[in-house]
Amino acid sequence: MDRKRFYDFAQSLPIVNTHSHHLPDEEHPALNLAEMFRNSYLNWCGVPVPSGESEEEIAHWLDAVRTRSYFVWLERALMELYGIDEHLHAGSWEIFDRAVRQAHQDRDWHLKILRENCRYEAVLLDAYWSPGSHAGHPELFRPAYRVNSIFYGYDDKAVDHNDHNFQAALGVRTRDIEEYTRLIKHTLREKKRAGCSVLKCAIAYDRSLCFGKGTKEQAQKAMLDHPEPRDIEAFQDYVFDCICETAVELGMPVQIHTGLGLMDRSGAMQLQPLIARHPQTTFWLMHGSYPWTSDIAGLVHAYPNVWADLCWLPLLSPAAAHRLMHELIDVCNADRVVWGCDTWTSEESYGARLAFLDVLSRVLAERVESGIMRENDALRYAEAVLHDNAAGILKS
Ligand SMILES: [Zn+2]
Numbered sequence: 001m002d003r004k005r006f007y008d009f010a011q012s013l014p015i016v017n018t019h020s021h022h023l024p025d026e027e028h029p030a031l032n033l034a035e036m037f038r039n040s041y042l043n044w045c046g047v048p049v050p051s052g053e054s055e056e057e058i059a060h061w062l063d064a065v066r067t068r069s070y071f072v073w074l075e076r077a078l079m080e081l082y083g084i085d086e087h088l089h090a091g092s093w094e095i096f097d098r099a100v101r102q103a104h105q106d107r108d109w110h111l112k113i114l115r116e117n118c119r120y121e122a123v124l125l126d127a128y129w130s131p132g133s134h135a136g137h138p139e140l141f142r143p144a145y146r147v148n149s150i151f152y153g154y155d156d157k158a159v160d161h162n163d164h165n166f167q168a169a170l171g172v173r174t175r176d177i178e179e180y181t182r183l184i185k186h187t188l189r190e191k192k193r194a195g196c197s198v199l200k201c202a203i204a205y206d207r208s209l210c211f212g213k214g215t216k217e218q219a220q221k222a223m224l225d226h227p228e229p230r231d232i233e234a235f236q237d238y239v240f241d242c243i244c245e246t247a248v249e250l251g252m253p254v255q256i257h258t259g260l261g262l263m264d265r266s267g268a269m270q271l272q273p274l275i276a277r278h279p280q281t282t283f284w285l286m287h288g289s290y291p292w293t294s295d296i297a298g299l300v301h302a303y304p305n306v307w308a309d310l311c312w313l314p315l316l317s318p319a320a321a322h323r324l325m326h327e328l329i330d331v332c333n334a335d336r337v338v339w340g341c342d343t344w345t346s347e348e349s350y351g352a353r354l355a356f357l358d359v360l361s362r363v364l365a366e367r368v369e370s371g372i373m374r375e376n377d378a379l380r381y382a383e384a385v386l387h388d389n390a391a392g393i394l395k396s
Contacts, residue, residue, distance in 0.1 A: 003362055012119075017120050017339070018311055018339065019144070019200075020124065020125055020340060028107070031101070031104050031345065032100055033097035036348075040345065045065050047064040062090070075088050075351075077350040081113065081350060082100070118350055121387065124144050124197060125144060131146040142195065143191075143197070144196065144197065144199070145188070147188075147243055149164035151235075153165060153166030154223050155223065158232075160203075177235075188247070197393060198255050204258060205257070208264055210273075214235060219231075219238035248281050258288075259286075259287045259288065259290040267292035269292065269295040275299065279305055281305060284338065287316070294327065297330070301331040309339070314339075315355045318355055322359050325359060326366075329381070334384040341353060364381065
C-alpha cells in the first residue's frame with residue numbers, strides 16, 4: 001500500500017480532535033483574510049500580519065513567513081477549501097480575502113468545515129476565556145476545563161497568564177488550605193457533571209513543569225500574609241497533586257501543555273516526579289514536548305498512564321512530528337496516541353489536519369514498505385490515533 005492510499009484511508013475516517021481553541025460563533029462571520037491570519041499561529045511569527053491594503057506590506061510579510069510550516073498548511077487549507085488554484089501573493093490577496101468573507105456570510109460555515117471537511121465527530125474545546133464552555137454546541141464541542149487558575153488561588157491578587165484567579169472566579173475567599181482543596185474537588189466534580197471531559201493545564205506559560213511534593217503545611221503558608229516564593233511553589237505542587245487525585249476519581253485525563261511556553265524547564269521530562277507519584281492518573285502530554293520530543297517517547301515507554309497528545313505538533317514542525325511518530329510506534333502501543341488541531345479558526349484546523357494526515361500517511365507507508373509494520377496494523381493504527389483512543393474517554 002503506498003502513501004497515497006494510506007492518506008486516502010486516513011482522510012475518510014471520523015476524527016475525535018483532542019484540543020481546540022475554536023473562536024465563539026459570533027467571531028467567524030467577521031473574519032477576513034487578515035483577521036484569519038491574526039487568529040492563527042502566523043501571528044506568532046514576529047512580523048505583523050498586513051492589513052491587505054498595501055502590496056508592498058503583503059510582499060514583505062510573505063517573504064518572512066512563506067516557508068514556515070504554519071503558513072504552508074494554512075495556505076494549503078485555504079486553497080482547498082475555497083477552490084483557489086494559485087498561491088497567495090500580493091496580487092492574489094484579494095481573491096483569498098473575498099473567498100473567506102463571502103463564505104462566512106453563512107454563519108454556520110465554520111461549523112460545516114469542522115463537521116464535513118474535517119470530519120470531526122467531537123472536538124475537545126479549551127475555551128480559556130471561558131473555562132468549561134461548549135460554545136453553544138454540546139453535540140460537537142466537549143469542554144476541557146482549564147485548571148491554571150487553581151494554581152493562583154493562594155490569594156485574591158495572583159492571576160494566571162489568562163488573568164484568572166480561582167477564588168475570584170468562584171466568588172469565594174478562603175485562607176485555609178483544607179477548605180481550598182475541598183473547593184477544588186467540588187468544582188472539578190461540578191465541571192464533570194456539566195459535561196467537561198478532560199482537565200487542561202497550560203501552566204508551562206506561567207512557571208516550570210517541575211512539581212515536587214508540597215506538604216499541606218507549606219501550602220498553607222502561601223495562603224497567609226507575605227508568602228515566600230518557595231511557599232507559593234509548594235502550594236502549586238500541593239494543589240497539582242489534589243487535581244491529579246480528583247482526576248482519577250472522575251475518570252478525566254489531565255492534559256498538560258509541554259515543550260514551548262516559557263521555555264524554562266517546560267520539557268515533558270520535568271513532569272516525571274509528578275507522573276511517578278500518580279500512577280492512576282491518565283496524563284495526556286501535549287504538543288510532543290517540542291523541541292524535546294524524545295521526552296514524550298521516553299515517558300510513554302516508562303509509564304503506562306502517559307499518553308502522547310500530538311496536538312499542534314504537525315502544524316508546528318512536521319519534521320519533528322514525523323520523527324516522534326516513528327519513535328512512538330517503536331516504543332508505545334497504538335492505544336495511547338491522540339491528535340488535536342489546537343487552532344482558533346476552522347480553516348487553520350483544516351490545515352492542521354492536512355499536516356497531520358500527511359505525517360501519519362508518510363510514517364505508516366515508510367514502515368510498511370520497510371517491512372517493520374504490517375499493512376493491517378498500519379490501518380488500525382490510523383483508526384486508533386484519529387478516533388478510537390480519544391473516543392474512549394468521551395464515553396466515561
Ligand atoms: Zn492550545
